[in-house]
Amino acid sequence: MAVGAGDNYWRDNRLPGILKHRIIRRYLPLYLARTSSKDGRAVYIDGYAGRGFYENGEAGSAGLLMEFALEAQGEYILRLFEKDKTNYEHLNSAAEKFAAEGVNVKCERGDVVDKIENTVTEADGLPLFLFLDPCGVGLPFEMVVNAMNRPAAGEWPPTELLMNFSWEAIRRIGGHVSSPRGSEKTLERLDTALGGDWWREHFLAGTSDEAVEAVVDGFINRLGAATNCSVASLPVRRKPSHKPIYSLVYATRSPRGFWHFADITAKSLEDVRIAHEALAEPGFFSIATPQQDAENAALPDIEKNILSILEKRSEFIVGDFPFLVFGEHIGTVGEKIVRKAIKSLHRQGRTPSTGVGGKTENLKVVRPKR
Template sequence: MATGANAKYWKDARLPGVLKHNLLKRYLPVFLIRTASVARCAAYFDGFAGRGIYDNGQLGSAGQMLDFAVGQKFGSGVPISLHLCEKKRETYLVLDELCDKYRAKGIDVDTSRDDAKNYLRNRLPYFADRPAFIFLDPCGVGIPFDDLVAAANRGGAKHWPPTEVMINFSLEALRRIGGHVTSATPSEATMKNLDVALGGDWWRAYFAKGVTDEAVDAVVKDFAQRLLDATKMSLMVVPVRRAPTHKPIYHLIYGTRHPAGMWNFSHATAKAIEDWWAGVSAQQEKQQGPGLFDAAPNIKDVEKAAVPVIADNIRRLVEAKGTVRLGDYPVQVFGDYVGQVRDLAARAAVKQLYKEGFTSTTGVGGKTEDLKVVPA
């Protein structure tokens, strides 16, 4: 089982990492600023923080959040507390040295060389009274399912303070461990580690006939459903690939209990994917020279195809409910395009419905999520 990122990983951000870091960079400020504007404070937890910085000076996810905390403290005056964990000694020393520079600026950052599950259990009481975003990005198997659920449900039935989570579900680890199910020399200890992370041995049945793409997809879908049932969160699963035509190497699973979270995360995901596609194209051109055909899709083409579908989704919503505010129904509005298109596609859909005479809402002005679609 993988225990951490190797030295090559920390030379610079790999393309799949670019998507992940850009997603965090785009979405986390939205969550933290919105919630902190009410609570006047917020928390960020990273159970697998890594070094926080690459050898070339580029910031990783932890480093990006440290920078953001500085901006919040000295900009809006809203403190963000950071709770960062890293198990590997050499990696932790780099992280802690980086954090010392931010502590000197007055940033509230706690670091620990510990196991992620232990650190999460210990730190939950420290930010029990404030909004929190919990990020778990292991290189292999994640924390125990029960600990993940306990963290997501830390407030019980209360709506405040809000909790959101994003976890890296490694498909490489799943495929590797799934192979033990039919192996002539299986490791029961290895499989039990996955049992703990997934909340039982239910996943083994999917690999009874070997490791296939269908089996892997089924495990991810089943895990997401179990997490949804246990937390009552709305979930979005984002596949991350080395290239647009490749199989996913991991999924980012995001959880929230507020439609504004899903709406803004969907938009941030589409923007991050756009950034990643641009990175793929730039790398392709650098390695192979300009080509007649781009390996990466164009988000505008995706959005062009999405607009009539989204318009139909909105039409059905309005017919069923009357006047609707788009931001209250992100999953219903975007449907299969959630996380794939920017929210301007929803605005374009409203404009199309206006031209068709279906609504008196023009689609002009204000935030897209605040648009109220009124029957004509």
């Protein structure tokens, strides 16, 4: 069985949770502030909200959002769902305090599967961020896709998703495919979450890391195709030598959204690496190298990437092309390296653009006149 979020889970924020919460703390305020600038409102749905706060007072996902909404100027509509009675009671008592101070927050006890459609409909016309953080298998694929493709989805209003996609659940349930005692009911549960039984073939020869990876890749590709989104998967491990326990899967239609998410991911990974060092426990992510090493390795590649874009375009804004600019370094180094790359190219006489001033995402790079 997948390990649930029982009492021990809520004692303090374990290291794998730190990355998730650092990303939420940095990215959600940015997304909500950016998207609500049009009519002052944006909606956040936390489908597996948990208790809101750990016993030591540290905020979980719902707590972070309530704290942000209390401080912020815009009107943020927070909709939280929690199935477990004890967790719900903790969450509700925190939410009541924030609501009394003016935060537009409502939490409901129940299965998010029964609530998601209506809640997404209520967000019609407004920017929406969907956070899905189950302990094991999550929402049916079709429900996730419908939420992302809600009416009028496209340029406006934007819809984004961050979900916890469990490698452990795939590994465990995948074992049922070739086992004589495998449970068809369990297999069907994963079919529903993955949008069909396409994944089963990867486990016909038994469980392997390759099978799990193929299913994670297949899911991401299917989600991207069904929603017309760019989708990123950030594997989270307990230690570098461990297999990932889950991926944080992020989906957006906005290149700028992706740009910010990648920059924030790099910063958050560095925070986690430092937190691990402080505990004398070496980092547990794929990116275990100090940030300086990652940046030194990325700089020449990003310079090359920029020059390749300039072969096709006479000028461009870097924030419009996060994938082409960062290339394989996306999510491992922050945007400041892009500025550094432009400055370096300027010094070499390969662009008249200086890389000076303004926000990095808005930097324009121009091809030199021949």
